Amino acid sequence: MISxxxxxxxxxxxxxxxxxxxTIERNSITVIVGTSGSGKSTLLRxxxxxxxxxxxxxxxxxxDTSAEAPYLLRRRIGYAIQGHGLFPHRTVRENIATVPxxxxxxxxxxxxxxxxxxxxxxxDPATYAQAFPHQLSGGQQxxxxxxxxxxxxxxxxxxxxxxxxxxxxxxAKAQEDLLDIQRRYGTTIVxxxxxxxxxxxxxxxxxxxxxxxxxxxDRPAVLLTRPAxxxxxxxxxxxxxxxxxxxxxxxGEAALPGASEGxxxxxSASLREVLSxxxxxxxxxxxxxxxxxxxxxxxxxAAILARGRPS
Amino acid sequence: xxxxxxxxxxxxxxxxxxxxxxxxxxAAALVLLPxxxxxxxxxxxxxxxxxxAALPGWGAFACxxxxxxxxxxxxxxxxxxxxxxxxxxxxxxxxLxxxAAAxxxxxxGNRVVRVAPGAAVWVLLSCLGLLATDAITRLSPxxxxxxxxxxxxxxxxxxxxxxxxxxxxxxxxxYTVNADRFAREARQHVWLxxxxxxxxxxxxxxxxxxxxxxxRLRAPVLGVLNVIQTIPAIALFGILMAPLASLAAxxxxxxxxxxxxxxxxxxxxxxxxxxxxxxxxxxxxxxxRVPRAVVEAARGMGLTDWQVLGAIELVLALxxxxxxxxxxxxxxxxxxxxxxxxxxxxxxxxxxQGIGQxxxxxxxxxxxxxxxxxxxxxxxxxxxxxxxDRART
Numbered sequence: 001m002i003s004x005x006x007x008x009x010x011x012x013x014x015x016x017x018x019x020x021x022x023t024i025e026r027n028s029i030t031v032i033v034g035t036s037g038s039g040k041s042t043l044l045r046x047x048x049x050x051x052x053x054x055x056x057x058x059x060x061x062x063x064d065t066s067a068e069a070p071y072l073l074r075r076r077i078g079y080a081i082q083g084h085g086l087f088p089h090r091t092v093r094e095n096i097a098t099v100p101x102x103x104x105x106x107x108x109x110x111x112x113x114x115x116x117x118x119x120x121x122x123x124d125p126a127t128y129a130q131a132f133p134h135q136l137s138g139g140q141q142x143x144x145x146x147x148x149x150x151x152x153x154x155x156x157x158x159x160x161x162x163x164x165x166x167x168x169x170x171x172a173k174a175q176e177d178l179l180d181i182q183r184r185y186g187t188t189i190v191x192x193x194x195x196x197x198x199x200x201x202x203x204x205x206x207x208x209x210x211x212x213x214x215x216x217x218d219r220p221a222v223l224l225t226r227p228a229x230x231x232x233x234x235x236x237x238x239x240x241x242x243x244x245x246x247x248x249x250x251x252g253e254a255a256l257p258g259a260s261e262g263x264x265x266x267x268s269a270s271l272r273e274v275l276s277x278x279x280x281x282x283x284x285x286x287x288x289x290x291x292x293x294x295x296x297x298x299x300x301x302a303a304i305l306a307r308g309r310p311s
Numbered sequence: 312x313x314x315x316x317x318x319x320x321x322x323x324x325x326x327x328x329x330x331x332x333x334x335x336x337x338a339a340a341l342v343l344l345p346x347x348x349x350x351x352x353x354x355x356x357x358x359x360x361x362x363x364a365a366l367p368g369w370g371a372f373a374c375x376x377x378x379x380x381x382x383x384x385x386x387x388x389x390x391x392x393x394x395x396x397x398x399x400x401x402x403x404x405x406x407l408x409x410x411a412a413a414x415x416x417x418x419x420g421n422r423v424v425r426v427a428p429g430a431a432v433w434v435l436l437s438c439l440g441l442l443a444t445d446a447i448t449r450l451s452p453x454x455x456x457x458x459x460x461x462x463x464x465x466x467x468x469x470x471x472x473x474x475x476x477x478x479x480x481x482x483x484x485x486y487t488v489n490a491d492r493f494a495r496e497a498r499q500h501v502w503l504x505x506x507x508x509x510x511x512x513x514x515x516x517x518x519x520x521x522x523x524x525x526x527r528l529r530a531p532v533l534g535v536l537n538v539i540q541t542i543p544a545i546a547l548f549g550i551l552m553a554p555l556a557s558l559a560a561x562x563x564x565x566x567x568x569x570x571x572x573x574x575x576x577x578x579x580x581x582x583x584x585x586x587x588x589x590x591x592x593x594x595x596x597x598x599x600r601v602p603r604a605v606v607e608a609a610r611g612m613g614l615t616d617w618q619v620l621g622a623i624e625l626v627l628a629l630x631x632x633x634x635x636x637x638x639x640x641x642x643x644x645x646x647x648x649x650x651x652x653x654x655x656x657x658x659x660x661x662x663x664q665g666i667g668q669x670x671x672x673x674x675x676x677x678x679x680x681x682x683x684x685x686x687x688x689x690x691x692x693x694x695x696x697x698x699x700d701r702a703r704t
Contacts, residue, residue, distance in 0.1 A: 038407035048611060050607075050610060055469075071615045081607060081608055082604070084604065085602070085609070085611075086608070087623060099612050099613060102613055159339035210568025
């Protein structure tokens, strides 16, 4: 658990982060979203003390982060950034081994960890371990960047616009990978982005920032249905908020008992996708099936529409 | 089908334009210019001697046959290896012919007569050198092969010198007379060039790092170094004389260490000052080239400030910093020559003595090793830079 307490950063007369307090739950993904200049990156960088706070403090699992040297703190916290920042003069293997080596792991353990991470990130060790970053595609570089951040098994991973430089298709894939990684390792992830769709898709909880303050920090559905502030409502998007709300619920969660005629949809699909499918086919209802194809229930257009209203 | 068509059309022999130019120049030099100059002693002007008159008949024939082959390769061969081999054979032929001409024209036991290379030799060597350079450029050999090639060339030249192939040539006559001094001045030359470089590196590298870290310092520091760089060498020697002389007068220890207004001290200080700008400026430029995301990621992962500097920033900036070192080294090797004017020693001593005595052979004794040294330093450092740069990208 990360406790942010009255965190403030001032540069001269300018207050970049203004008295922010928030609690980040263990094993969750928290997304900080805001326009540029909102202070979201500065807030993130104060957690691993790349930026020293002017006032306030950060506790990780109850320990004040100012109690140890910043570079020792950072070795326990994963850090991935836009444009990956891979070391161009070191191989993929050496890049990933950076923090384990700083921590003095033995070679066998480092080797095993690098292999494991490359497998997890779908990079064949035989092909890629000895490659240099410039020999990889943008998506591969980004994956190595995240693998490097996770190398020393940190309990906390900070990500600053990690997918900002990727094209939409690779970006969507990277987001799915991140959700898988989070489920696999249970890492507490704090991610900064300016992309509201990304925030809603990834975040268990989302903090909306503007002018150095956190305007609202809650579950995505609450942000949509009960925005605390006109700015939050604008950020979350008034015109398509119903569709956004539908995208937060899966077919499996909303399925009604019983079977149905019509097309079959996966339980993992969002209601937005199911509605789109039904509109396209001109069908009134669909059968929800699980990963094995077993029917798990049904969904009707009326039931989906009911979910698109603030309750 | 297309291959057959190509065979059917008679191919016109393609003449290489560079080869044509070099062949014309070389042939004209061989016919019109003296191959060697025969002087009654080291100072008096000499009489020109053509190759045919200077060499025994078969020798002149062999040399000209090899030169004709080189010309043929230059004109018609498209293979760079063939052209390079031909050019090098040509260089060897001219060098051997020069040595043989000196042997043939010097009466036995006569130590006064001087046989100096004539204009034709210089023109021929220049043409062959250009041909070789062009071929090497086309081959674009890797850094290791370039250094190996240089070592081979130096080795062959050294063997020829040790064997006495050129002993009767005027320059080698000057060397024989000055052998002890030559070794001493060559050592002094290298010592001044490398010593000032080392001192400048030790000062300029941290200065460059400082300028990178504190952008406010950059303009004033580099500005001052820039001004130093614009002062002509002679003027800087002069400027340094007074303060160093008073330092020696005031501090006995300084005088005991050999610091005086004239001599090696002002030369070393001047070279040191000249060396600062290229190294400091290239350090700044090299560090600036390191992507910000890389430094940011390194810090974010918990590298200490020293680790970020030593393992990431300086390693990535190294090719650019080495380029600065190369500039300084080549510049210093040349500039040490001028240091002889204020008693700094070095190979320039022979150059200025030679000018004073109108003994051109003595000038060459100083100048040729300086050129060879600067050239070798450039080749070796270029290779080093390329190896580093290749590792990076």
